[in-house]
Amino acid sequence: MSETYNFTIDGKEITGRPGQTILQAADEAGVYIPRLCAHKELCAHGSCRVCTVMVNGRPQSACTQPAGAGMVVENETPKLLGMRKQLIDMLFVEGNHFCMFCEKSGNCELQGLAYRFGIMAPQHPYMFQKKDVDASHPDIYIDQNRCIVCARCVRASHDVDGKSAFGFVGRGIHKKIAFNAEHNLSETKLAATDMAAGICPVGAIIKKRVGFAIPVGQRKYDTKPIGSDIEKR
Amino acid sequence: MKENLEKVIKEICGKHGNDRSKMMDIVSGVHSQLGHVPGEAMGLIAAECKAERIDVESVVSFYAFFSKEPKGRVVIRLCNDIVDQMYGVQRVAAAFKEELGIDFGQTTPDGKFSLEWAPCIGMCDQPPAAMIGDKIMTWLSSDSAREIVRTLKECGDPSKLKHTLGDGNNAHELVQSAVSNNLREKGAVVFAPMELGAGLAAALSVSPTDVIKKMISSRLRGRGGAGFPAGMKWEFTRNAAGDEKYILCNADEGEPGTFKDRVILTEAPNVLFEGMTIAGYAIGSKQGLLYLRGEYAYLRAFLENVLAERRKAGLLGKNIMGKGFDYDIRIQMGAGAYVCGEETALISSCEGLRGDPKNRPPFPAQKGYLGKPSCVNNVETYCAAARIMEKGDAWFAALGSQGSSGTKLLSISGDCKRPGVYELPFGVTLKDVLERVGAEECIAVQVGGPSGQLVSKADFGRKICYDDLATGGAIVVFGKGRDILEIAHNYMEFFCEESCGYCTPCRVGNELMKSRLERIMAGHGESSDLRYIEELGLTMKTMSRCGLGQTSANPVVTSLKNFRSEYEKRVIKREDGMQPSFDIHKALETSEGITGRKSVHFV
Structure with missing residues (x-):
């Protein structure tokens, strides 16, 4: 062709x-x-x-x-792999990630990458920043301790769901997800069936009551490393 | 109250055509009327402009001059740049704090004053300096700070502050500013006298493509620092598909230590506007935008007047100089965000968005302001373009050095006798520059602002030009006794504050770099920390999305490279390779105090 x-x-x-x-x-x-x-x-x-x-x-x-x-x-290349490892590391220390009791463990892309890159513990010091948690919505909760500011939810809500439930506020290390509402998430039009509610690569946006529907050990990256679905093609 | 708020918002939004892309002006209008932009107002603005509330909130939260929380009727922003630190800003700060009874970041209980730190406000040649509302006060002392507060407590109006008027157009009735030009050396390009319309007439007498040809043969390169050939940029924009095109001028100089655009805008605005008009003719644009940094709001009325006079003289507007060319220029105000000096972030800001840089490609020449082909150049670049048309491409190409034609404006400050703006031909050595400014005791020079490099005496023989010491023009001189690490730290604080937060390496990397430097400064550093800094710096440079993150590690990385001994003497060399990141004895102090005995384990 x-x-x-x-x-x-x-x-x-x-x-x-x-x-x-x-x-x-x-x-x-x-x-x-x-x-x-x-x-x-x-x-x-x-x-x-x-x-x-x-x-x-x-x-x-x-x-x-x-x-x-x-x-x-x-x-x-070794140089790029090393730098990517640093970036993944940065995302861990910027937030407060506790994989051992996170609902997303095993399905988390950040965790998956950390394993793929052989990160046992971050080389950068933790920042221990104080982050917000919003559980006001009946079906969804947001834990910003785990947010990696990737804007997947922002894009999905705006471009696909047509709701603009999310956006960003602040700048620098203080940049964070915010809701299209005066007070909290429950005031937005976000629904659990929206793409935005299910697209978070980490455990920042979690649907309530289904967090452990699939047991740990049987999850996406528990048996095969992240990226193996692409490499198999 | 609510009805009143609705009326105010409706009026301001209406004034800007309920246009979502004018969000900067709308938010700024609401802010100046209410003193802040409360949540309620965000919803109302969104409704008027058919935007989302979050769009308004994201803008309000991004820019330093906007606030969701109530601010004092007068906001005092004291510049905490390294040069201001060197000139005793802490004494001024103490006086403000004491006189106002509040700390930085606070507002007085009566709602009259807010006190804030500001990154470089473009007054490093007359430090310490502050913005009192829009008013700039320079050469502050603790006495003048007290005097300012006392006056404001009586009248509450910054325009009533007493000061001597600066030189040149600083004394113009529409400026009335205390700022001095400190224009030390005028060169052949920007500050030579120019007959009004001379460059424009020359451009309009040839075809637009011929203008671009002249730009290319003049070898003019962008003056912002990156040095992209201006003629090529114009050509790309001209050749891009679309009828609607824009000329954008970057007057958002925010690099700590830079202030040359301030002097151009004050003394040679016609050269600038002429260059922008020529660019408009060359690329086929009808509209130019001058993105003016919020700190220079005191020049706005003056610049608007210059534009009005140009319209009256037939140099702007319909049928310019009778040649059938329509073009106008409007001023877009910034609101305190250094990253908006990055060309795609500047476009975002002009569009009424957060100042986040955009993904490239597409480049602005293909898809810029409002998705239309746009040409973004620096103030100085447009000035040079006007001169090239007036005096010829060959004349310009003969100035300066091989590969760097023309002159360069340098903003020089710090430990020197004659700080100010110098227009010098490219190729001048740093040593020559230092002699001109009277910096005999100099131990280090920051060339190109914090995103440039901190050079040592070994490099003073190097030349200022694109192929050697490239610079947007900020040069800060450091004399004997200055602490290299403290300089690097001040600059890292700046980048932490000014990162937009979009990409990981810049958002997180700057914080990590600053805290590692702090560890070394506190005496807890270890030799492996120096390797950590180098590796982190390389990751930030390679992986960051825009020029800010790609260069923001430079203060530490280049000072480590050129002043390694300054770092080495501050780190502890340990044979076991362990990192003494905290002091166990200090950590035990409280518990030892309570138990009344010393630890038996850590002696």
């Missing part, structure tokens, strides 16, 4: 289609590039930076960078 083009990731020949990002083309070719904020049903955000690859020697986030003919992409 004349419309396709070729480029390489770590020397492997990849075929891309017009309009694809490096991440999308890599996924199709069975090459896993770690990511957190990116989600196949949402527009790219480019905030976690975990998917950063070297494109012709320059760093670019794979989720936002369009693939192109002849590109030379580096993905699994």
Whole structure:
């Protein structure tokens, strides 16, 4: 086909289609590039930076960078793996993550990446920031201790659900999720059936009463590492 | 009360066409009328502008000049930049605190005053300085601080504060400011006298593509620091698909130590507006925006007047100079966010959003302001463009050095006898610059502001140009006895405050870098901390999304590189490699006090 083009990731020949990002083309070719904020049903955000690859020697986030003919992409180099590990680490110390009693354990993408990268304990010091918890909504609760500011819920609610239940306030380390309401989450139009309620990569947005429906040990990343679904293709 | 609020909001939103993209102006209008933007007002604004409440709240929460909580009728913002610290701002701060009876971050119980710290307000050549409302007060002392509070307690109006008027247009009836230009050396490009309309007439006598050709052959590069060829940027924007295009001017200089745009805006606004108009003609735009940093609000009325005069003279508006070219310029005010100096964040802010940078591609030349092709350049770059049209591309290309044509405006402050703005040809050595400003006792120079590098004497022979010491123009001189780590720390505090928080490496990395530096400064550092700093710095540089995070580790990384001994003498070398991150004896003090005996384990 004349419309396709070729480029390489770590020397492997990849075929891309017009309009694809490096991440999308890599996924199709069975090459896993770690990511957190990116989600196949949402527009790219480019905030976690975990998917950063070297494109012709320059760093670019794979989720936002369009693939192109002849590109030379580096993905699994020791340098990039080390830096990604640092980013995952940063997300742990920025929040207050207690995997051992989090409902999301085993289904958590941050935890999954930590295991994939062999992180036993963070190398950065914990920040122990005080974060808000909102349990006002009848079906959903939000624990910002676990939020990684990836904007998946913001994008899903705005772009897919058409509700704009979430947004961001503050800046720097104080940037956080806020609700489209004067007081709390229950005042928003958010429903448990919304995409925004089920798209959180970590345990920040949890549906009530179903947290342990699937027992620990039988969850998504309990037996296979994160990314293995892509690598198997 | 509620009805009154509704009326106020309706009126302000209506004034801006209930246009969601004018959110900066709307929020600013509400803020100046109410002293804050309460939650109730956010809902009302959203309803008027067909936006969501959260859109309003996100804007209010992002900019330093906006607040959800009530603020005093007069907000005193004292600049805590490193230069102000060197010139005794802490004594001024103590006087303000004592006189007002409140601490920083607080508002007086009578609701009359709020006291805040502000990052660099563009007055490093006349420190310590503060914004009192929109009014700038310079060369503050503890006495003048007390005097300011006493006057304001009587009249409550910052415009009634007594001060001598600054030189040049600072004394203009529409400025009436205490600010001094400190324009020490005028060069051939920005500050040479220019006949009104001369550059524009030359541009309009040739085709737009010929103007771009001249820009390219002049080898003009962006003056903001990145140095992208201006002619190429114009060409990309001209060639981008679409009829509606915009010219944006970045007058949001916020890099600590920079203040050159302030002097251009005060003394050469016509050169700037002429350059913006030429750019509009070249790329096929009808509208220009000057994004003016909130700290320079005191220049707004003056600049609006310059624009009005240009319209009267046929240099702006319909059928400019009778050549059938329509173009106008409006001023968009910022509200205290350094990151808005990043071109895509500036566009976000102009669109009435949080000042988050945008993903690239698409680049602004393809998809910029309101999704339309836009050309964003620095104040100084547009000035140079006007001159190139007036005096010729060959004339400009012959100035400066190989690869860096023209002159560069340098904002120089710190430990020197003649701080101020210097317009010098590119290629001048740092040593030459230091002699001009009278900095004989200098031990270190911050070139390019905190996002640049802290250089030592070994580098004083290097040249100011794109290929050697590249700089947006901020140069801060540090004399004998200054603490290198304290300088780096002040700058890290700045970046922690100014990170937009969008991406992980910048949001978290800056905090980690600052706290590791604090550990070393507190005497708990260990030699492995120096490696930690280097690795963290590299991750921030490589993985960050925009220029802020890519350079914000520089104060620590470059000072470590060029002043390694300053760090090494502060860290403890331990053979066991353990990190003494806290003092066990200090931690035990309380319990030892209660039990009345010393620990038997830790002696």
